[in-house]
Amino acid sequence: MNQPLTVNREVKTIKKKSVWKIFWDQRYLMVLVLPVFIWMLIFNYIPMLGIVIAFQEYNPFLGPVQGFVNSPWVGLDNFIEAFSDRFFLNSLWNTLYYSVLILIVGFPVPIIFAILLNEIGRTKFKKFVQTVSYLPHFISWVFVIGFIQLIFSVDNGIVNDLLLKFDFIEKPIPFFAKQEFIPPLVILSQVWKSFGWNSIIYIAAITNIDPTLYEAAIVDGAKRFARIWYITLPMIKPTIVILLIFTIGNLIGSNFGLFEQMYLLTNPLIQDVTEIIDIYTFRMGITLNRFSYATAIGLFRSVVAVILLTGANFILKRLTGESLY
Amino acid sequence: MKRVSKINGDSVFDFCNVIFMGLIVLITLYPFYFVIINSLNDPIDLIKGQVFLLPRDFSIVSYQFVLRDEGILRAAYITVARTFIGSLTAVLFTAAFAYGISKKWLLGRRFFITVALITMYFSGGLIPTYILIAQGLNLHGNFLVFIIPNLFNAFNAFIMLSFFRGISAEIEESAKIDGANDIIIFFKLILPISMSVIATITLFNGVSHWNSWFDALLYGGRELETLQLFLVRAIQSASVSPQASLFVSTLSITSTSIRLTTMVITAFPIVLVYPFLQRYFVKGVMIGSIKG
Numbered sequence: 309m310n311q312p313l314t315v316n317r318e319v320k321t322i323k324k325k326s327v328w329k330i331f332w333d334q335r336y337l338m339v340l341v342l343p344v345f346i347w348m349l350i351f352n353y354i355p356m357l358g359i360v361i362a363f364q365e366y367n368p369f370l371g372p373v374q375g376f377v378n379s380p381w382v383g384l385d386n387f388i389e390a391f392s393d394r395f396f397l398n399s400l401w402n403t404l405y406y407s408v409l410i411l412i413v414g415f416p417v418p419i420i421f422a423i424l425l426n427e428i429g430r431t432k433f434k435k436f437v438q439t440v441s442y443l444p445h446f447i448s449w450v451f452v453i454g455f456i457q458l459i460f461s462v463d464n465g466i467v468n469d470l471l472l473k474f475d476f477i478e479k480p481i482p483f484f485a486k487q488e489f490i491p492p493l494v495i496l497s498q499v500w501k502s503f504g505w506n507s508i509i510y511i512a513a514i515t516n517i518d519p520t521l522y523e524a525a526i527v528d529g530a531k532r533f534a535r536i537w538y539i540t541l542p543m544i545k546p547t548i549v550i551l552l553i554f555t556i557g558n559l560i561g562s563n564f565g566l567f568e569q570m571y572l573l574t575n576p577l578i579q580d581v582t583e584i585i586d587i588y589t590f591r592m593g594i595t596l597n598r599f600s601y602a603t604a605i606g607l608f609r610s611v612v613a614v615i616l617l618t619g620a621n622f623i624l625k626r627l628t629g630e631s632l633y
Numbered sequence: 634m635k636r637v638s639k640i641n642g643d644s645v646f647d648f649c650n651v652i653f654m655g656l657i658v659l660i661t662l663y664p665f666y667f668v669i670i671n672s673l674n675d676p677i678d679l680i681k682g683q684v685f686l687l688p689r690d691f692s693i694v695s696y697q698f699v700l701r702d703e704g705i706l707r708a709a710y711i712t713v714a715r716t717f718i719g720s721l722t723a724v725l726f727t728a729a730f731a732y733g734i735s736k737k738w739l740l741g742r743r744f745f746i747t748v749a750l751i752t753m754y755f756s757g758g759l760i761p762t763y764i765l766i767a768q769g770l771n772l773h774g775n776f777l778v779f780i781i782p783n784l785f786n787a788f789n790a791f792i793m794l795s796f797f798r799g800i801s802a803e804i805e806e807s808a809k810i811d812g813a814n815d816i817i818i819f820f821k822l823i824l825p826i827s828m829s830v831i832a833t834i835t836l837f838n839g840v841s842h843w844n845s846w847f848d849a850l851l852y853g854g855r856e857l858e859t860l861q862l863f864l865v866r867a868i869q870s871a872s873v874s875p876q877a878s879l880f881v882s883t884l885s886i887t888s889t890s891i892r893l894t895t896m897v898i899t900a901f902p903i904v905l906v907y908p909f910l911q912r913y914f915v916k917g918v919m920i921g922s923i924k925g
Binding site: 448 | 646647650651661671685726745759760762785814861893900903907
């Protein structure tokens, strides 16, 4: 009469394995995972918590813990101040201005490049061009800006030299004193630096297109341009849409490359057109030590970025049926 | 017999395409070429004007100067150190996590993945991070400030995750039967197999370390200048015209030539290395994109 009871008890124990037991069984795997988890808590999540200082008037001289605990709360004052500061509004305008222009000019370039590169038959040449195309991505902005400052130098820069030699101008042009010079320069150099790297994804997507589609099209008499328009482009549409969503999400600026470029390029004469939001944040926070104020700007920026990302995702999902999530 | 003309729309397109790609190559490579030829030109002669095709007065004087300058050598030492130590530690650290979450039976797997995913889209921002690193952790002026904050990158982790998922389970199972635990499996089995993705992520991290200057600016202090930061400082003193710098320096070198030579030195290792590793990262990005 006791036996059925014993069986039941056994079944019960097998069903419920405590979390600690599972953890202990996996302890070796946990050794691989937990350090990174702790790292993320420290380096990613603690700063996220630190965002609350945007609502305080943080005293930087008290040190992190004391400063957090003892600084007064000011609510939305930092945000209100930002929106009445013409430098902030200017930086907001600059950021959107550059981001949108870079989007319009720079977004299609990698796509077109990938498509045209795909049409090249000779593989050695193709490989060579592709390899060369992402060299600019690996070179630092310091190099790029250094180069730009050299050739456009008013003293003996090659551009001024050649313009003078061919009588296009009479005196050397001080390029870096002219605000109109900066936007085209920034946009073109951004495109130069990133088109090759950004094209990798499109090239990969194109390689995944079923070649029989092309064969069928050729049999049907489709010319080259038609094949590109009706096969290549539609097949890489999902990739294009996803990258477009990301790019729009970054419109408010978390493009560190743009920050580097502006930081290195700027001078007092062109400051008004080079100060993007990230530069303004840096100036306020690091140079002027206004930690709370700069954090508020940063928070504003992050929130807008999330809104842009979800908004772009939503709209593009409606329009094209493709989306990030 | 009719001779069919070979010149049609397609071949015109092909011809133009090749020319176009040739132009792309030129535009991409010219800045490097320009910097190289100008750095190989005698500094004093260079004041007369920059060269754009070939050096006017070939000389390696600026390299002799730069390669002996203490400041640059020190910056080079720091940059090389952080590139090697930083990228190797980061790759291991990131791979460990990626491998862990690639195992479906990991306790809290979804939780860990979500935690990592969030960090890709949202962050505390410049100031809270600065407060943490400089004040909270007191890493200002410490070499480790280059290593520790860069140990993990969620994006790279997900690239590695895709790769690890593709490894067949049998290898691991037979190792487990032989008594190996997950750590041994990771180091002795998985890493050797995953060399392509390891190479990719190491390259990404390495380039990032080599090119970095902003963290050295924020946290480095006088002692820990990286090569790029050295160059940044040189560029920002560009308000000193090349002619004027002659009066400043008693040597036959100009600040322009120093800048040019340093630019070549900092770009050179990258130009040398990346073509060999490109087959790895192209594959890596492809894997990442498929996952996305």
